[in-house]
Amino acid sequence: MDKSQNQIDLTSPRLPASLSSTIFEDPLNRKPRRPRKSRPGLPEAEEYLAIDPPSQYDIATLPSSTGRGTPLINLVYRAFENVVMTMIGVMILVFLSRIGILPPLTQILSRFGLFRRTQSAVEIVDMLLKDDVVELEKSFNLIKKERFGDIETDKMPKKVTIVEADNKSENSSSSSYNSFKPNEETVQSEDKDGQQPQPRRRKRGTRGGKKNKKKEIGGSTLEDGTDTVRSRSGSQKSLASSAITIPTSTSNMTISDEILGYGSHGTVVFKGSFENRPVAVKRMLLDFYDVASHEINLLQESDDHPNVVRYFCSQQSDRFLYIALELCGASLEDVIELKKEDSNELLGKMKPVNVLWQIANGLNHLHSLKIVHRDIKPQNILVVPPKKINSGDKEMPLRLLISDFGLCKKLENDQSSFRATTAHAAGTSGWRAPELLVDDVAETESQLSQLSLMSDRRLTRSIDIFSAGCVFYYVLTGGQHPFGDRYSRESNIIKNQYNLDLLDTLEDRYEVRDLIESMIDQDPANRPDMSLILKHPYFWSIEKKLEFLLRVSDRFEIERRDPPSDLLLELESIAPAIIGKGWFRKFNSSFLDNLGKYRKYNDDKLMDLLRALRNKYHHFQDLPPNLAKQMSPLPDGFYAFFAGRFPNMLMEIYTLVERILRDDEYLKAFF
Secondary structure, X not given: XXXXXXXOOOOOOOXXXXXXXXXXXXXXXXXXXXXXXOOOOOOOHHHOOOOOOOOOOOXXXXXXXXXXXXXXXXXXXXXXHHXXXXXXXXXXXXXXHHOOOOOOHHHHHHHOOOOOOOHHHHHHHHHHHHOXXXXXXXXXXXXXXXXXXXXXXXXXXXXXXXXXXXXXOHHHHHHHHHOOHHHXXXXXXXXXXXXXXXXXXXXXXXXXXXHHHHHHHHOOEOOOOXXXXXXXXXXXXXXXXXXXXXXXXXXXXXXXXXXXXXXXXXXXXXXXXXOOEEEEEEEEEHHHHHHHHHHHHHHHHHOOOOOEOOEEEEEEOOOEEEEEEEOOOEEHHHHHOOOOOOHHHHHXXXXXXXXXXXXXXXXXXXXXXXXXXXXXXXXXXXXXXXXXXXXXXXXXXXXXXXXXXXXXXXXXXXXXXXXXXXXXXXXXXXXXXXXXXXXXXXXXXXXXXXXXXXXXXXXXXXXXXXXXXXXXXXXXXXOOOOOOOOOOHHHHHHHOOOOXXXXXXXXXXXHXXXXXXXXXXXXXXXXXOHHHHOXXXXXXXXXXXXXXXXXXXXXXHOOOEOOEOXXXXXXXXXXXXXXXXXXXXXXXXXXXXXXXXXXXXOOOOXXXXXXXXXXXXXXXXXOOHHHHHHOOOOOHHHHHHHHOOOOOXXXXXXXXXXXXXXXXXXXXXXX
């Protein structure tokens, strides 16, 4: 037999059938397949290397989309996946909201109609985000009371009258009622027999507890459903549903149903009158009795100042505490942001420098009494419109009042600071000092190390200085904030990222920029106190600014010039920042011609510029008419003639003199 016949050509596309069946014998001895139908034009799989095509899989072993159990499994899986992704998305939103990148979650939900922005609901959500357990429990108790009808914050009687108990005659009392006859009823505390009604017997199980103790202080409930009020002397008066009669020690106080505004923790402010004087009556829940009594004590101590809201009286009912305060037309926020009809009129009567001075003056009064306000913001600064004097044309000037003493901190006599409690920092978001926020955000290691040092410090009056600096910028720029929009302010405060460029359009931009930068310094130790702020050149009159420059010129005139003394060298070191390459080019020919007639001046010397200013002021009457007209009138026109050409001269010289001649006998009056 030829060897070539026994050899198998492995490269051949077809193998002998016998060999193919031997090599590819099925080891599982499966049943033979059914013969396939031949497809014309298509080669069968058996024709290639005699490899049998894979057998058909059992239909039951393959995943089928037509099975009964599969859609339910897919549905459950998809639902679980959506729930997980939704939870992750909500967590991301909450995180971005807490760090200030996104607005608060309550605002986002309310914009889509998913959340009703009531006062109580907003406070509860904010407390949940801040983990404020104590205040959260109080707010839940408030909502329970409102739901069960214990208090009705929105249903007020037409008139609520608080009348005198002891020292007021019947005639005077009745006369005070006549002005409110259409909408007012009064309820006397005694019955027809002159006997005082007996309080209802207390139910069993209602003794003890902080809540019941507070109600016992305020009064009790009578059998007819009216409430009683206990005065400080211990006498009781009944409260009907249509009127509240509360004893006072001086005179009548009437509360109308006109609501002026709302505060936190269920506080409502009504319009009223006290001794025929319009007042604002602040109604606070007894659940916050400690806060209210604290505010009253501070008001009584500090209200004898024209820039602090005046306190008149306070009384307590079974459910509320009423505080009568000076009535103001609007808040600073209302005026600056034009939220009321008369805002334009009030804004037109405001002089920015006077507004800022009054704010600083009121805050300085509080600090002198060792009171730290801790919540300085435009909403807590009230505006009293100008009032005419004796029906004439003259008006009392517009006044700014610091109000809302609920968060104030009273320092002891030997105390100048208090321990930081940043976990529950007081104040309003966006207006708080960085040392109050050190526990909130610390993104980088450098910030963490810097803020950890700040957290060890004790908080001082400087937290009010920081907030006031932000308010100053708010007033001067028509409602803007140095640390950006409301969603990123606190993050920028911690990072010390501020922008004061909007001040560059002001004439006294250098003075006010220096003032605000010092007030919002991240280091509390570098911020000036209020007594120094009131002495800042920004608050100086034109006469005082001019007097300062003249005295500086006189003081440096006595210094040795050849060789120059150390003080003179210090003065000339700031010359490039003021005069640049020379001060001659800043003046016209008429001024320079008149200047050179009497003595020689050096173009690059700041001392010579001050000498020229001093000489022209002292010899103003000898100036040519055209030059005198350019510098008129004295002193405003004369100062503007030089300040317009060298706008930073006052602040550069002031900063230098404060550093090297602060205690000089001739200049210390300016510091």
